[in-house]
Amino acid sequence: MSSNTFGKLFAVTTFGESHGPAIGCVIDGCPPGIPIAPEDFTHDLARRATGRTRHTSQRREADEVEILSGVHEGRTTGTPIALLVRNTDARSKDYDAIARQFRPGHADYTYWQKYGIRDPRGGGRSSARETTMRVAAAVIAKKWLAGRGVVVRGHLAQIGEVLPHGFDARTVDWQAVESNPFFWPVTGQVPELEAYMDALRKSGDSVGARVRVVAEGVPPGWGEPVYGKLDAELASALMSINATKGVEIGAGFAAVAQKGTEHRDEITPDGFLGNHAGGILGGISTGQAIECGVAFKPTSSLRLPGRTVDLDGNPVEVVTTGRHDPCVGIRAVPICEAMVALVLIDQALRHRAQCGDVGPVHPRIPG
Amino acid sequence: MSSNTFGKLFAVTTFGESHGPAIGCVIDGCPPGIPIAPEDFTHDLARRATGRTRHTSQRREADEVEILSGVHEGRTTGTPIALLVRNTDARSKDYDAIARQFRPGHADYTYWQKYGIRDPRGGGRSSARETTMRVAAAVIAKKWLAGRGVVVRGHLAQIGEVLPHGFDARTVDWQAVESNPFFWPVTGQVPELEAYMDALRKSGDSVGARVRVVAEGVPPGWGEPVYGKLDAELASALMSINATKGVEIGAGFAAVAQKGTEHRDEITPDGFLGNHAGGILGGISTGQAIECGVAFKPTSSLRLPGRTVDLDGNPVEVVTTGRHDPCVGIRAVPICEAMVALVLIDQALRHRAQCGDVGPVHPRIPG
Amino acid sequence: MSSNTFGKLFAVTTFGESHGPAIGCVIDGCPPGIPIAPEDFTHDLARRATGRTRHTSQRREADEVEILSGVHEGRTTGTPIALLVRNTDARSKDYDAIARQFRPGHADYTYWQKYGIRDPRGGGRSSARETTMRVAAAVIAKKWLAGRGVVVRGHLAQIGEVLPHGFDARTVDWQAVESNPFFWPVTGQVPELEAYMDALRKSGDSVGARVRVVAEGVPPGWGEPVYGKLDAELASALMSINATKGVEIGAGFAAVAQKGTEHRDEITPDGFLGNHAGGILGGISTGQAIECGVAFKPTSSLRLPGRTVDLDGNPVEVVTTGRHDPCVGIRAVPICEAMVALVLIDQALRHRAQCGDVGPVHPRIPG
Amino acid sequence: MSSNTFGKLFAVTTFGESHGPAIGCVIDGCPPGIPIAPEDFTHDLARRATGRTRHTSQRREADEVEILSGVHEGRTTGTPIALLVRNTDARSKDYDAIARQFRPGHADYTYWQKYGIRDPRGGGRSSARETTMRVAAAVIAKKWLAGRGVVVRGHLAQIGEVLPHGFDARTVDWQAVESNPFFWPVTGQVPELEAYMDALRKSGDSVGARVRVVAEGVPPGWGEPVYGKLDAELASALMSINATKGVEIGAGFAAVAQKGTEHRDEITPDGFLGNHAGGILGGISTGQAIECGVAFKPTSSLRLPGRTVDLDGNPVEVVTTGRHDPCVGIRAVPICEAMVALVLIDQALRHRAQCGDVGPVHPRIPG
Structure with missing residues (x-):
């Protein structure tokens, strides 16, 4: 636990x-026999990494993964897989000035109250640096899932008040998403976003974002009622990412204003007539695409000064001079994908334990 | 697990x-020494129950709680507390007609695909009847929390497209909330809601809702980074409730369009200057009010006919003639409260295990 | 947890x-589709029950199992199975006299110190009555295991200083075991045991026992290194039974004085040449019979007076007049079987989760 | 899980x-604020290490512990503590010859059957090398326990057929135990043991051993009925150590032949009159010393040839030429201590979670 x-x-x-x-x-608990090599981690870690474009933090970490155990002659053995990444660009001095302050919107105060002591260097354990390992672990999960036809992909669906123009969520151009630093599904909009982000960075302020993740190929039957429901596990997984403030499945909060006749996805022999459910009913996958939306708050570390107190409760001004993302939600895309992949492999193994296989029992409803 | x-x-x-x-x-795992009697369950179970007004399902369950174990001479003993509620108004015949159909928006199809067999009577395990026991268990949790100054309360914040008029979320009139069948915070709007619901029921359609839960009095320090974060546990807990499609904390999805200078809650010696965080930073409570929003989809069981398929994949028309809520979100209010209370007591005990006490280590920031 | x-x-x-x-x-977590009916519990619960012969406690419980959930039309559905047994012969007055005393060798003192309060009636939660439900749950586990060729059986291997005469542990006559009230493998010795027990009961004293459990048909590969080893789980399961003081696997404590050349079970194409390992190597089943030995202490509740203290620390004399077994180890046989069966089904499901099937990957070493 | x-x-x-x-x-889950430094691990790791005397395997590992996380300015922070030990003396060539054979008494066959593939180098994951990290983790546990007056110590109680002469288990000379390479409580017997082990090594054979662990200072109330009992957790913990075949608590298997009047530890205002219970009643500590016995089998890796089969089922002769302990039980002493310490801190935290403190509720029975 x-x-x-x-x-x-x-x-x-x-x-x-x-x-x-x-x-x-x-x-x-990783299934044995999955081929895995250090270079398998490169692609997804690079997608998550800082320092690749001017729109993310300028911290540059090599993020080289050393496999310490659990892999023999290039395949997983069923024993624990330990992965290690050395921190190489840790500039503790950037943080010394604020070691005695509580940065607003950060975990400084809460760690200090919970544990009595805290590691102030770069946020310590509360830093998004931890998510590197989520992405690394998910590389293995994605491999196993891909072998069963399951593909998990994400894109940005909103930055601040900017929405994708002329975008149909049912037909995402995934190549377009991967071709720009914003994981944005509408390529033509990228110059607009570049200008938006440049202006934001100059202003010293930050902005929130919305990520959308889609898992295709999940068979009906994955998910564990009633407290390990697939949507409940996704909510927990995605809400555990730094800076998340909301999670929704399928129609999500839009379902509040919907009528039942609109929301319920009717069924015909040709398949479901909609996917407001986001691929999950009663906590179990329907065989349709699983769709999640995630809200990220704007970065709290700002060049613009803010009010706070120090360890003794005295008022101080805080200014963040370290290297930070003006929109943490951008790099969150591969992290969200990772968490969805980790939920899915876990649910698949749980389903296999109880029901004997990963697939559905009966013939499927198409689509 | x-x-x-x-x-x-x-x-x-x-x-x-x-x-x-x-x-x-x-x-x-319940702490010993908590006074508990069968009548303690009455109030909250009645708030959740059907059949109390014309705006909820007409199923009438006695919901009498029998304490089978774990309580001796009126106090919890530290051993497992078993609670039992007999089903008394189960009309299986209502459901016979649809035993061979998959109701759209229901778990019929997914249970059938997962387990091979399913209990079709009233949705079986996937029915919201299960939430009765969440509310019952939370009665004990709330008692323990109340002893530490923690109060968990909820209200409806939206029905369909209807929002509370002139409502300030910071000063909820909780007496007003409890005085109407909609857990609505603005009493003057109740006649409007009555009319809205009557029209809805006549139309045979249903509508979604949004619930808001506020936990006051939680000390700083509760929550377990990084995968057992307080917000991640709340998300899982609330998303596990039947018909939930989304969960948000504090500013939630509104944070997407916010600037960092707006969202970060600055701090002064007099306290935090806002609560966009919803009382949680880095997955740990700040000492401010914990605020959650939950989206409920419209009921899928409708008198209006819908298309679906039967066990053999043939197209059929489905019409629900059983007793159902036109807006399941209304009765979800006490269930959401229950889940928040269950998360809080669990986190409090986890905090106490590691850190030795339920309270914060250092003097608190006020407010 | x-x-x-x-x-x-x-x-x-x-x-x-x-x-x-x-x-x-x-x-x-029970697999779906297992046929189960209330009468399936009768046989094993009767084997465990008191009041059947003069050699066990005279408490007579009906032990009628009510299935409250998880079974539909005679088959498990994959949802939680709740089983209920009402207590019908609870004579609390037998225990009133000792409510303020700590019975030596009992959990009275430790529960009181742990929880502050305790239910003194018949030992409350610490009573072996709890094991009724272990046996009931294992009835379902045994059914599933039997479908995979796994059979779990136990016998008494020692009462006090009495050992089975001319007994070969490799060829147990299981019919003989079931034909006498002592689960004794040598029928000819039963009159001797009857006399031994009658004398013991008259003396007011009690005696320990040793139980042996054998699981046949377990395929190679079940068991979870390194902390969920099959032998570690068996040790935990068996040591959790009331009055257990020791657990051993295969040669057990006799291995201490063995040489490596004697203990290691050499292998030939015809199979293993011995089973000192007790069917487990590295925490994983070998495909040989799994063999466990369990030590039970003599009952602590005696008619013969003993010294103790009361709640205030004053010396008092304790005499147990309630209904007790002079040798608790006898009725422990079906409980030990139950725990082994529960471990095996759990390990089988865990194996299936990670490795995809319940069977071994490669051709087996015979026998 | x-x-x-x-x-x-x-x-x-x-x-x-x-x-x-x-x-x-x-x-x-480690409590925050515990002082810890790399050199704290040296003593216990050296006690467990090979290559220190001629009586253990000649593999020499530096066993230098690197603290990767969870410690800031010399104190635990409450976040995960990662410890790393590089393998420096791994001679894989020693094992190449037997990569296609199943060593009798080893986990070669069972890992191969469970996972399909295995890492044959030095037993891979099934090697006792893993126990290094148990000892390292327990160094931190022991520090926390020591702060609450709890001390865990072990000694060898039997090697093969050799028992300690004139030994009283109630008054162990712990200094004597630490002064010889056998953790033997009777110093005068060491020359006899040296000769015994020299002869054994020359013969190429191996022998079993019995370890005894005593935990003093544990307050009444630790332990979680009914499946997380203190004795059940100890049994699981100790049985999970490589080569263990049996675990007993207090009188253990000797209780089988005891009478109730002999076994039950009567109580007077001056304290308990015995400790056949081994400090545990009903799965909860009594406040007396907790006493465990553990049986270790003789090492299966022998210079003396043995029969086995290869991957294809053909008969082959196996001879172990690697570096092995003639009696693995000797080095098991600090490992047994480690596991007992890990159980105790875990139970203490669980007790604190439910009951609010680590100590007993009421005044204690002395001694």
Whole structure:
């Protein structure tokens, strides 16, 4: 039940602080026989990494993954897989000035109240640096899922008040998403976003974002009623990402204003007539695409000064001079994908335990 | 890790089907010495129950709680508390006609695909009847929390497209909320809602709703980074309720369009200057009010006919003639409260395990 | 992680006190489709029950199992199975006299110190009455195991200083075991045991016992290194039974004085040349019979007076006049079987989750 | 529920293979504020290490512990503590010859059948090298326990057929135990043991051993009925150590032949009159010393040839030429201590969660 472990059967335990010697994870319960090599991690870690464009934090981490255990002759053995990434660009001095302050919107105050002491360097454990290991662990999960026809992909669906123009959520151009630094589904809009982000960075302010993740190919039957429901696990997984403020499935909050005749996805022999459910009914997958939306708050670390108090309760002004993302939601796309993939492999193994297989029992409703 | 258990240290395992002989729960890990009697359950179960007004399902269950264990001479003993509620108004005949159909928007199809077989009577395990036991278990949790100054309350914040008029979320009139069948915070609007619901019921259609839950008095320090974060646990808890499609904390999805200077809650010696965070930073409580929003979809069981398929994949028309709520979100208010209370007691015990006490280590920031 | 739950994937949560209204359990994670009826529980519960012969406690419980959930039209549905047994012969007055004393060798003192309060009626939660539900839950587990060729059986291997005469552990006559009230493998010795027990009962004293459990048909590959090893789980399961003081696997404590050349079970193409390992190597089943030995202490409740203290620390004399077994180890045989069966189904499901099937990957070493 | 994790609230997850790049562990749930430095691990790791005397395997590992996370300015912060030990003396060539054979008494065959593939180098994950991390994690546990007056110590109680002469288990000379390479409580017997072990090594054979662990200072009230009983957790913990075949508490298997009047530990105002219970009643500590006995089998890796089969089922002769202990039980002493310490801290935190403190509620029975 350790709180730094995600998943019950594909259990990922992460460790490490933003500016400590290393971050890492241990994956327990991984099926044996999956081919895995250090270079398999490169692509997704690069998608998540900072310092790649001017629109993200300028911290540059090598993010080289060392496989310490659980892999023999290029294949998983069924024993725990430990992955290690050394921190190489940790500039603790950037943070010394604020070690005695509580940055507004950060976990400084809450860690200090919970544990009595805290590691102030770069946010310590509360830093989004931890999510590196989620993405790394999910690389293995995605491989296993891909072998069963399941593909998990995400894109940005909103930055601040900017929405994708002329976008149909049912026909995402995934190549377009991967071709720009914003994971934006409408390529023609990228110059607009570049200008928007440049202006934002100059202003010293930050902005929120909305991420959408779609998992295709999930068979009917995954999900564990009633407290391990697929949507409940997705909500927990996505809400555990730094800076998340909301999670929705399918129609999400829009369902509040819908009528039942509009929302319920009727069924014909040719398949479901809609997917307001987001691919989940009663906490179990329907076989349709699973769709999640995630709200990210604007970065709290700003060049613009703010009011706060110090350890003794005295008022002070806080200004963040470190390297930060003006919109943390952008880099959150691969992290959201990772969490959805980790939920899915875990649910697949749980389903297999109880029901004997990963697939549905009966013939499927198409589509 | 059983999926019908909620909580790690205050662990509630529920069982029972909508039209089986009984529903019940076992609460393990409850602190000893809490006074508890059968009549303590009456108030909250009545708030959740159907059949009380014309605006909810007309099923009338006695909902009498029998305490089977774990209480001696009126106090909890530290051993498992089993609670049992017999089903008395289960009319299976209402459901016979649809046993071979998959109701759109229901778990019929997914249970059938997952398990191969399903109990079709009233939705079986997937029925919201299960939530009776969540509310019952939370009665004990709320008692313990009240002893530490923590109060959890909820209200409806939207029905369909109707919003509360002139409502300030910071100063909820909780007496008003409890005085009307809609848990609506603006009493003057009740006649409007009555008319709205009457029209809806006549039309045979249904509508979604939005619930807001506020937990006051939570000390700083509750919550378990990084996968057992307080907000992640709340998201999981609330998303596990039947018909939920979205969960948000604090500013929630509104944070997407906010600027960092607007969202971050600055701090002065007199306290926080806002609560966009919803009382949680880095997954740990700040000492401010914890605020959650929950989206409920419109009921899928409608008198208006809909298209679906039967077990053999043939097209059929489905019409629900059973007793159903035109807006399930209304009765969800006490259920949402219950889940928040269950999360809070569990986090409090987890905090106490690691840190030795339920309270914060240092002097608090006021407010 | 609740401590009244046994098993991770086939999770059995028990509740109830010896003299409360009822005892029961909830089984979560049970595979769907297993045929089950109330009468299936009769045989094993009768084997465990008191009051059947003069050699066990004279308490007579009907032990009628009511299935509250999880079974539809005679088959498990995959949802939680709740079983309930009402207590009908609870004579609380037998215990009133000792409510203020700590019975030596009992949990009176420790419950009181742990929880502050305790239910003194018949030992409350610490009574062996709880094991009724272990046996009931294992009836379902045994059914599933039997479908895979796995049979779990136990016998008494020692009462006090009495050992079975001319007994070969490799060829147990299981019919003989079931034909006498002592689960004794050598029928000719039964008159001797009857006389031994009669004398013991007259003396007012009690005696320990040793139980042996054998599981045949387990395929190679079940067991979870390194902390969920099959032998570690068996040790935990068996040591959790009331009055257990020791557990051993295969050669057990006799291995201490063995040489490596004697202990290691060499292998030929015809199979293993011995089974000192007790069917487990590295925490994983070998395909040989799994063999466990369990030590039970003599009953602590005696008619012969003993010294103790009362709640205030004053010396008092304790004499037990209630109904007790002079040798609790006898009735422990079906309980030990039950725990082994519960471990095996749980391990089978865990194996299936990670490795995709319940069987071994490669051709087996015979026998 | 991952099977490479030990403990529920002080959760230790280990990883690593005998001849992989490194072994390590992650400790989650550790209380904050415990002072810890790399040199704190030296003493206990040296007690467990090979290559220190001629009586253990000649493999020499530096066993230098790197603290990767969870410690800031010399104190635990409450976040996960990752410990890493690089493997430096891994001679894989020693094992190449037997990669296609199943060593009798080893996990070669069972891992191969469970996972399909296995890492044959030095036993891979099934090697006792993994226990290094148990000892390392327990160093932190012991520090916390020592702060509450709890001391855990072990000694050898039997090697093969050799028993300690004139030894009184109630008055162990712990200094004597630490002064000889056998953790033997009777110093005068050491020359006899040296000769015994020299002869054994020359013969090429091996022998079993019995370890005894005593935990003093545990307050009444630790332990979680009914499946997380203190004795059940100890049994699981100790049985999970490589080569263990049996575990007993207090009188253990000797209780089988005892009478109730002999076994039950009567109580007077001056304290308990015996400790046949081994400090545990009803799964909860009594405040007396907790006493465990553990049986270790003789090492299966022998220079003396044995019969086995290869991957194809053909008969082959196996001779172990690697570096092995003639009596693995000797080095098991600090490992047994470690497991007892890990159980105790976990139970203490669980007790604190439910009951609010680590100590008993009422005044204690002395002694």
